[in-house]
Amino acid sequence: GHIFGGPGSGKGTQCEKIVAKYGYTHLSSGDLLRAEVASGSERGKQLQAIMQKGELVPLDTVLDMIKDAMIAKADVSKGYLIDGYPREVKQGEEFEKKIGAPALLLYVDAKAETMVQRLMKRGETSGRADDNEETIKKRLDLYYKATEPVIAYYEKRGIVRKINSELPVDEVFAIVVKAIDELK
Ligand SMILES: Nc1ncnc2c1ncn2[C@H]1C[C@H](O)[C@@H](COP(=O)(O)OP(=O)(O)O)O1
Ligand SMILES: [Mg+2]
Helix, strand or coil: CCCEECCCCHHHHHHHHHHHHHCEEEEEEEHHHHHHCCCHHHHHCCCCCCCCCCCCCCCCHHHHHHHHHHHHHHCCCCCEEEECCCHHHHHHHHHHHCCCCCEEEEECCHHHHHHHHHHHHHHHHHHHCCCCHHHHHHHHHHHHHCCCCHHHHHHHHCCCCEEECCCCCCHHHHHHHHHHHHHH
């Protein structure tokens, strides 16, 4: 399934707990991209410039990275947890064409102020170039404009489970567990 939500909503935090409990293969598009940047490759340098501006990297680049990572784990995986993708409806359509339809979309929902506060706090230690006030604003704008519409695309199929991420981490996780277990 996919885990979906704004920047700082708590996707990564919940993914860690999901992986510990269910053993799914966690694929964070952001982490894959940041690994490419860290490798120092030419492609990584181009990606870094885009991410630093808070913009979306080209669709095919992210999707190919996810697909490669899925294939690499195909024979050992108990299931995939795709984190931070799709970021726009077009990406969702491409994912379905090239990979398939997700079984579940966990929509980790928090208020804009909450997300900003969490990201500013995370920025104190994360070392992430995009966890600064200016880029956070742009990421939130982009989230509301481009990414949130993705929900409607999946809602039609009845696979969206909205999770209140204003709650403490463990309470959020309890709701997540319920959503996953209902599916099994
Ligand atoms: N339910 C919650 N309550 C309080 N803080 C939370 C929370 N979920 C996550 N956080 C904190 C952990 C991080 O420092 C920050 C952003 O969380 P994250 O998991 O990195 O978000 P995302 O991966 O969606 O960007 O907020
Ligand atoms: Mg994350």
